[in-house]
Structure formats: structure tokens, C-alpha cells
Amino acid sequence: MKSEVRQPRQSRSIEKKNKIILAGYELFSEVGYYGTNTAEIAKRAGVSTGIVYGYFQDKRDILICVLEIYIDKVLEPIYKILDKLLGPIAFDTLIPKMVDEVLKIHKKNTKIHEALHSLASTDEAVNAKFIQLEDRITQEIINKFCALGVQIENAQEKIHLAMNILQAFSHEYIFDKHEYIDYIVLRDMVSQTIINLFK
Amino acid sequence: MKSEVRQPRQSRSIEKKNKIILAGYELFSEVGYYGTNTAEIAKRAGVSTGIVYGYFQDKRDILICVLEIYIDKVLEPIYKILDKLLGPIAFDTLIPKMVDEVLKIHKKNTKIHEALHSLASTDEAVNAKFIQLEDRITQEIINKFCALGVQIENAQEKIHLAMNILQAFSHEYIFDKHEYIDYIVLRDMVSQTIINLFK
Amino acid sequence: MKSEVRQPRQSRSIEKKNKIILAGYELFSEVGYYGTNTAEIAKRAGVSTGIVYGYFQDKRDILICVLEIYIDKVLEPIYKILDKLLGPIAFDTLIPKMVDEVLKIHKKNTKIHEALHSLASTDEAVNAKFIQLEDRITQEIINKFCALGVQIENAQEKIHLAMNILQAFSHEYIFDKHEYIDYIVLRDMVSQTIINLFK
Amino acid sequence: MKSEVRQPRQSRSIEKKNKIILAGYELFSEVGYYGTNTAEIAKRAGVSTGIVYGYFQDKRDILICVLEIYIDKVLEPIYKILDKLLGPIAFDTLIPKMVDEVLKIHKKNTKIHEALHSLASTDEAVNAKFIQLEDRITQEIINKFCALGVQIENAQEKIHLAMNILQAFSHEYIFDKHEYIDYIVLRDMVSQTIINLFK
DNA sequence: AATGAATGAGCCTTCATTCAT
DNA sequence: AATGAATGAAGGCTCATTCAT
Numbered sequence: 001m002k003s004e005v006r007q008p009r010q011s012r013s014i015e016k017k018n019k020i021i022l023a024g025y026e027l028f029s030e031v032g033y034y035g036t037n038t039a040e041i042a043k044r045a046g047v048s049t050g051i052v053y054g055y056f057q058d059k060r061d062i063l064i065c066v067l068e069i070y071i072d073k074v075l076e077p078i079y080k081i082l083d084k085l086l087g088p089i090a091f092d093t094l095i096p097k098m099v100d101e102v103l104k105i106h107k108k109n110t111k112i113h114e115a116l117h118s119l120a121s122t123d124e125a126v127n128a129k130f131i132q133l134e135d136r137i138t139q140e141i142i143n144k145f146c147a148l149g150v151q152i153e154n155a156q157e158k159i160h161l162a163m164n165i166l167q168a169f170s171h172e173y174i175f176d177k178h179e180y181i182d183y184i185v186l187r188d189m190v191s192q193t194i195i196n197l198f199k
Numbered sequence: 200m201k202s203e204v205r206q207p208r209q210s211r212s213i214e215k216k217n218k219i220i221l222a223g224y225e226l227f228s229e230v231g232y233y234g235t236n237t238a239e240i241a242k243r244a245g246v247s248t249g250i251v252y253g254y255f256q257d258k259r260d261i262l263i264c265v266l267e268i269y270i271d272k273v274l275e276p277i278y279k280i281l282d283k284l285l286g287p288i289a290f291d292t293l294i295p296k297m298v299d300e301v302l303k304i305h306k307k308n309t310k311i312h313e314a315l316h317s318l319a320s321t322d323e324a325v326n327a328k329f330i331q332l333e334d335r336i337t338q339e340i341i342n343k344f345c346a347l348g349v350q351i352e353n354a355q356e357k358i359h360l361a362m363n364i365l366q367a368f369s370h371e372y373i374f375d376k377h378e379y380i381d382y383i384v385l386r387d388m389v390s391q392t393i394i395n396l397f398k
Numbered sequence: 399m400k401s402e403v404r405q406p407r408q409s410r411s412i413e414k415k416n417k418i419i420l421a422g423y424e425l426f427s428e429v430g431y432y433g434t435n436t437a438e439i440a441k442r443a444g445v446s447t448g449i450v451y452g453y454f455q456d457k458r459d460i461l462i463c464v465l466e467i468y469i470d471k472v473l474e475p476i477y478k479i480l481d482k483l484l485g486p487i488a489f490d491t492l493i494p495k496m497v498d499e500v501l502k503i504h505k506k507n508t509k510i511h512e513a514l515h516s517l518a519s520t521d522e523a524v525n526a527k528f529i530q531l532e533d534r535i536t537q538e539i540i541n542k543f544c545a546l547g548v549q550i551e552n553a554q555e556k557i558h559l560a561m562n563i564l565q566a567f568s569h570e571y572i573f574d575k576h577e578y579i580d581y582i583v584l585r586d587m588v589s590q591t592i593i594n595l596f597k
Numbered sequence: 598m599k600s601e602v603r604q605p606r607q608s609r610s611i612e613k614k615n616k617i618i619l620a621g622y623e624l625f626s627e628v629g630y631y632g633t634n635t636a637e638i639a640k641r642a643g644v645s646t647g648i649v650y651g652y653f654q655d656k657r658d659i660l661i662c663v664l665e666i667y668i669d670k671v672l673e674p675i676y677k678i679l680d681k682l683l684g685p686i687a688f689d690t691l692i693p694k695m696v697d698e699v700l701k702i703h704k705k706n707t708k709i710h711e712a713l714h715s716l717a718s719t720d721e722a723v724n725a726k727f728i729q730l731e732d733r734i735t736q737e738i739i740n741k742f743c744a745l746g747v748q749i750e751n752a753q754e755k756i757h758l759a760m761n762i763l764q765a766f767s768h769e770y771i772f773d774k775h776e777y778i779d780y781i782v783l784r785d786m787v788s789q790t791i792i793n794l795f796k
Numbered sequence: 797a798a799t800g801a802a803t804g805a806g807c808c809t810t811c812a813t814t815c816a817t
Numbered sequence: 818a819a820t821g822a823a824t825g826a827a828g829g830c831t832c833a834t835t836c837a838t
Contacts (some may be wrong), residue, residue, distance in 0.1 A: 032321040051274035118317030122231040157385045247820040446799040516715030521630040555783045562765035579741040
């Protein structure tokens with residue numbers, strides 16, 4: 001009956017909607033979804049609380065939009081890297097570069113990643129989007145392999161494993177949690193492990 | 200000013216405290232920390248809402264206790280496995296067994312793991328406990344290696360990487376999220392990767 | 399300070415104002431005054447939310463206009479019936495016709511009547527208009543009696559009583575609420591009661 | 598899942614619940630349902646806003662309870678009057694007494710009646726309760742007639758008509774809206790009309 | 797005259813925590 | 818130790834009304 005959310009067409013409105021998403025992005029990063037209230041989001045975005053509900057169905061809707069922004073932020077550099085791959089793949093040199101690249105992506109988005117990912121367990125839509133993100137990355141890599149004529153057995157499983165390793169490693173690396181770990185050694189180990197996987 | 204939280208010495212009280220923790224454990228598993236309220240915990244535990252604050256400082260305090268229980272539940276089977284290792288280690292056969300074992304542990308505790316882990320990003324103490332958990336597992340394995348005279352270069356880093364891989368894989372395996380993945384193949388791939396790591 | 403509410407003189411504007419009133423009329427009928435919001439009224443009228451406040455002081459002002467329309471809708475057929483009365487009145491045949499006529503009027507306007515009348519208890523102006531409506535009907539009938547030379551003792555009281563009876567009956571008849579009531583019998587009873595009143 | 602409303606068994610609690618209902622009763626009477634907010638109800642009842650939701654599901658639930666109280670208040674004196682009727686009914690003297698009695702009931706409850714009745718058009722449960730109220734009164738009178746061996750054709754319809762007339766008249770009488778009406782004359786007219794009905 | 801985005805007060809409701817018993 | 822009623826701050830959301838364009 002209600003629930004019609006303005007779909008802003010004018011640039012001014014889009015700008016405002018983006019401001020709200022950005023405010024949500026920041027606040028979710030800083031204090032998490034449950035630590036953020038809509039008034040705060042509005043304030044940070046420089047708008048009134050009311051208008052937030054002009055652009056979004058509810059608080060969770062902001063979350064979903066933030067999530068989408070996040071996903072784009074993650075996918076974009078990955079696509080860029082893959083686009084550059086033209087000739088035959090030299091995994092020995094490619095993988096270490098990739099690892100560094102993924103590390104960079106993670107560094108930029110750690111906080112929001114944590115905030116968003118922590119909701120996957122209770123919010124099915126959020127969970128689905130994360131799954132989809134993995135699917136898209138996997139697919140993109142598969143496509144690249146095809147395009148370059150690279151034949152790899154169980155490619156999908158390998159890619160997934162590589163992604164998992166990279167993700168876990170990035171997390172560890174960024175938080176630098178364990179003092180007894182030499183993260184440089186760990187990084188090279190990760191690279192080598194993935195290289196072995198694709199050899 | 201604030202009266203201390205009772206440290207129950209009598210068995211009756213300890214039992215009651217445990218009931219509350221168990222109720223929290225269940226509810227956090229089922230609907231997450233934010234989906235649970237203290238009244239519900241009390242009800243599930245069969246106690247009054249008031250007494251909850253006799254045993255715990257606040258809701259978060261219950262969380263911490265639940266987390267500790269969880270950690271014990273995870274550590275216990277790992278310790279057991281390691282205790283059984285007596286002779287020289289045959290990684291080729293050991294690792295696959297380990298993988299299965301870890302999978303089992305995860306299967307039992309997935310929900311609560313998700314619920315608790317999702318709080319690590321906003322709660323420093325929770326985060327610390329998860330880090331500590333990894334530390335303890337790492338240490339235990341290192342100790343075992345020492346005891347058995349196994350010499351491995353960069354053991355700590357390798358163990359960590361193996362843990363990360365296992366954890367990520369377990370998560371994937373349990374949720375069976377991607378239909379294009381053959382999880383049996385993936386499992387064997389995980390085993391082999393870890394074996395290679397320690398060879 | 400408050401700028402006057404436009405009194406539209408141009409036909410275009412009058413048309414627009416009427417559209418808004420009509421939209422209010424419909425929506426109040428459908429979901430009541432409190433179930434309707436101004437945005438919805440504007441949308442239904444095909445105008446912007448802002449302009450509503452160009453034609454009306456506030457939401458309540460629309461209500462008052464709707465009420466006026468309603469009153470006209472009720473009065474018009476009553477006037478028409480009375481206009482037709484030319485010769486000496488044969489109550490025996492007139493009253494049953496009247497009853498049917500009033501029933502018809504009610505049937506057409508039940509919903510809006512309910513919506514509007516329910517506000518009389520909290521809104522003095524609404525209440526006053528309903529009183530005035532009764533006054534006007536009473537006066538019109540009195541006038542007719544005079545014109546036709548009909549002499550009736552306590553005419554005003556009788557007319558009022560007849561109106562009350564008719565109104566209450568119509569309400570009952572339309573909603574058909576009580577299954578144990580034979581509404582045809584009731585209708586004839588009403589007619590007879592009123593006939594007796596004027597005999 | 599939630600929605601469990603305390604069913605107070607202790608007198609203290611019942612008292613408090615009644616206080617809230619009374620506060621609602623008063624406020625709904627004074628400013629109507631929509632003019633009342635829960636905070637106000639709580640304040641008037643001398644309790645916190647929170648506890649209101651310990652006793653009632655939501656604001657509307659208070660309304661329903663108020664309505665039930667109102668219904669009892671209306672039924673009680675009617676039952677009392679009927680109970681007194683023992684011998685053969687002398688409608689000539691009974692009806693005028695009845696009229697006065699109903700007038701008294703209405704005088705006491707006008708405001709709340711208005712407030713509650715105005716909600717019947719948008720709230721099905723409220724509507725149903727008002728219908729039921731009429732049903733109960735009708736039934737009670739029918740029973741009395743039976744008990745006293747009074748045989749009346751179309752008794753149900755007559756009773757309904759009488760109720761309607763009485764109700765409408767009471768409303769008119771209490772508000773004394775039309776200055777040109779002699780309400781004493783009207784009252785006697787009402788009595789006589791009803792007497793005629795049952796003769 | 798007209799638009800519709802924007803405002804912000806206000807409402808209902810929840811829930812961690814306290815307190816009288 | 819225990820109860821569970823009570824508190825009240827806080828949150829999400831709505832909507833009559835205003836304002837920049």
C-alpha cells in the first residue's frame with residue numbers, strides 16, 4: 001500500500017541518495033549496523049530523518065544499498081586486473097601480483113566488509129549477495145581462462161579454494177593479530193600454495 | 200557502587216548459571232545476539248529475568264560466557280585428536296582425517312560460530328577471544344610437533360594457513376552454497392593442499 | 399502571517415480544487431480520515447502534494463469541504479422529493495415512498511457518512527455541520543407543510559423523531575448486521591410508526 | 598513469537614491494569630482515540646510507558662478493553678431494570694420509565710460512547726462488539742418476554758426499532774443541539790411511539 | 797500556479813536493566 | 818537468592834506541512 005520509494009531521476013536527488021548511502025557506509029563501518037541509528041545516518045548525510053524514508057524503504061534497505069556499493073568496490077579492481085590479462089598466463093608471476101592486489105582491496109574495505117559480512121548469518125538477502133559475489137568472481141575468472149585457452153581441471157573448485165585462502169589470509173594480514181606470525185612469510189606461502197594449485 | 204556479580208559457589212547456583220548460558224547459547228544460535236532478548240533467555244533457562252543480572256553483569260556478559268563455552272567445545276575435540284598422535288606423523292593419511300574431524304566440529308557448531316563471530320567486528324573482547332582461540336590451537340600443534348620431534352620450517356605460518364584453509368572450506372562445505380562446486384572434489388583438494396604444505 | 403488560501407476564480411483552478419475534494423471524498427470513504435494521508439489525496443487527485451496547501455488550509459480543511467459536498471448530496475434528493483409534493487399529503491402512501499427514498503440516499507453515501515460522522519465527536523465544526531444539516535431538512539419540511547396548509551402539532555419534534563428513526567433504520571438496513579432481523583418487516587414497521595406519528 | 602501479554606493474577610497487577618484502562622477510558626472520552634497517545638495514557642495511569650505493553654498488546658488492545666468496560670457499564674443497568682420486571686407488563690407505565698433510565702445511561706457514557714462508536718466504521722472488531730451489544734440487549738428482552746409469557750408479533754424487530762429510537766433520541770436529548778426542539782415534548786413522543794409499537 | 801523533495805516533531809513500541817517484595 | 822513487575826531511554830518510522838525551484 002505504502003512502500004513506494006522515490007526512484008530519484010534528477011541528479012540532485014541521486015546525489016542525496018548517495019550521500020545517505022555513504023553515511024550508512026561510514027557508520028556501519030565505524031560502529032556496525034546495530035550501533036547505527038537512522039537519525040545518525042541522516043545527520044551524517046546532512047538530511048532530515050524523514051527524507052531517508054523517501055529514498056529507502058527502511059533501515060535495512062540502506063544496508064542493502066551499502067552492500068551493493070561494497071560489492072562494486074570489490075569487483076571493480078578484480079575485473080580490471082582480469083581485463084589486463086591478455087597473453088598466456090604465467091601463474092608464477094601472476095599469483096603474487098594478485099595476492100598483493102587482493103590485499104589492497106581488503107585493506108580499503110576491511111571495516112565495511114566485517115560489518116556487512118557479520119549480518120550474513122541473520123539476513124538471508126545479505127547472505128545471498130555475498131554468495132553471488134563469489135559466484136561472479138568465479139565466473140569472471142572462468143571466462144578469462146576460456147578466453148585465454150587455459151585448460152584447468154576442476155577449475156571452479158580451485159578458484160574457490162584460492163579465493164578462500166586469499167580472503168582468509170587478507171583478513172589475517174590486515175589485522176596482524178598474531179605477533180608470532182611473520183606475515184611476509186605467510187604471504188609468500190599463500191602465493192606458493194595457490195601457484196601449486198594451478199600448476 | 201555497582202554490586203559485584205555473584206560468583207556462585209554452591210552447586211545449585213552454578214547449575215542455574217549454566218542453564219542461563221545454555222539458553223543464551225541456544226538462542227544466539229537460533230536468532231543471533233540481536234535477535235535475542237534477556238527475557239527470552241531467562242524464560243528458556245527457566246529462571247526469572249531479574250536473577251540473570253545476579254549472575255551476569257549484562258547481556259554482553261552472557262555472550263562472553265557463551266563464547267567461552269563455544270571455545271571449549273571447539274578445542275576439546277582438537278586436543279583429543281592431537282593427544283592420539285603418538286608415533287611419527289604420516290601427513291598423507293593424517294590430514295584427510297583431520298579435515299573430516301574439523302568438518303565434524305564445524306557442523307556441530309556452525310550456527311553459534313556465525314552468531315559469535317559476527318560480533319567480533321564490533322566487540323573487542325569477542326575479537327580477542329577468537330584470536331586467542333587460534334593462538335591456542337596453533338600452540339597446541341606446535342607443542343605436538345616438538346614432542347614428536349617433527350621439524351618443520353615456518354611451522355606457525357603453515358599451521359595458520361592450514362587452519363584458515365580448513366575453516367574457510369568447512370564453512371563452504373557446510374552451507375553448500377554454490378551448486379556448481381563439487382564439494383567432494385574440493386575436500387580432497389583441501390587435503391592435498393595442506394599435505395603439500397607440510398611435506 | 400499565514401498567506402490566505404487561494405480562492406480559485408479560474409475554472410482550471412476550481413476544477414483542480416474539486417478533484418482534490420473528490421479524492422478526499424473517496425479516500426475518507428474507503429479508509430477513513432485517519433487512514434488517509436495528504437500525499438495519497440494529492441496522488442489520487444492527480445496533483446502535487448504541495449498544491450493541496452494552495453487550495454486548503456490543512457488536511458482538516460479538505461475534510462470540511464468533503465463534508466459540504468456530502469451534505470449537498472444528501473439534501474439534493476430530499477429537496478427534490480419535497481418539491482414534487484404538490485397536493486394534499488396522503489401520509490399513508492407518502493411515507494413508505496419516503497422511506498425507500500431515504501434508504502436509497504443512505505445506500506449511496508453510507509461509507510462517507512460513517513467516515514464523516516465519526517469525526518463529529520472530536521471536531522466541533524463537523525458536529526455543527528451535521529446539526530445544521532438536520533436543521534435544514536427540518537426547516538424544509540416545515541416550509542412544505544406550511545405551503546400545503548398542513549397543520550401538525552409539534553411538527554418539529556415529529557419531524558425530528560421521524561428523521562432519527564429513518565436514519566437509524568437505514569443504518570441497520572444497509573449493514574444488515576443482525577441475522578435474526580427480518581429487514582422487510584422492520585421497514586414496514588418503520589413506515590407505519592412514522593405514519594402513526596403524523597396522523 | 599512475542600506478544601505474550603501478562604495476564605495479571607495478583608490484585609496489585611489487576612489494579613494497575615485497571616488504572617490503565619481507566620486512563621484510556623478518560624482520555625478517549627476527552628480527546629478521542631487518535632488524540633490520545635500511549636505516553637499520555639501511562640502518565641494518567643501513573644505508570645511507565647513500558648509497562649503499558651506489559652498489560653496490553655498495543656494501543657488498540659487498550660481500546661478494546663475500554664470498549665468492554667463500556668459495554669458492561671451499559672448492560673448492567675439494563676439487566677437490572679429487566680430483572681425488576683416481574684408481573685404482567687404495563688407498557689404504558691413501563692416505557693416512560695425505561696426511556697428515563699436509558700437517558701440516564703446515555704448521559705453517563707456519552708463521551709466514551711461517541712469516541713468508541715466513531716471507530717466502528719474503521720475497526721471491524723469494534724464494530725462487531727457494538728453489534729453484539731445490541732444482540733445481547735435484544736436477547737435479554739426477548740427472554741424477559743418469554744419468562745413473563747408476553748406474546749408479541751415480530752418482537753425482535755420491534756425491540757430493535759425501539760432501541761434505535763431510544764438511542765437516537767438520547768443522543769439528541771443529551772446534546773440538546775436544536776434550540777427549536779422542545780425535548781420534553783420529544784421525550785413523551787418517543788415514549789408514546791414505543792408504547793404504540795408494543796400495544 | 798505548481799511541483800515534489802525536504803523537514804522534523806511525534807508516535808508506537810521494544811528491551812536492557814533495576815527494584816520492591 | 819529469587820521473582821517478575823516496572824522503568825524509561827532509545828529506536829524506527831510516518832506524515833502534515835513547508836520550501837526551493
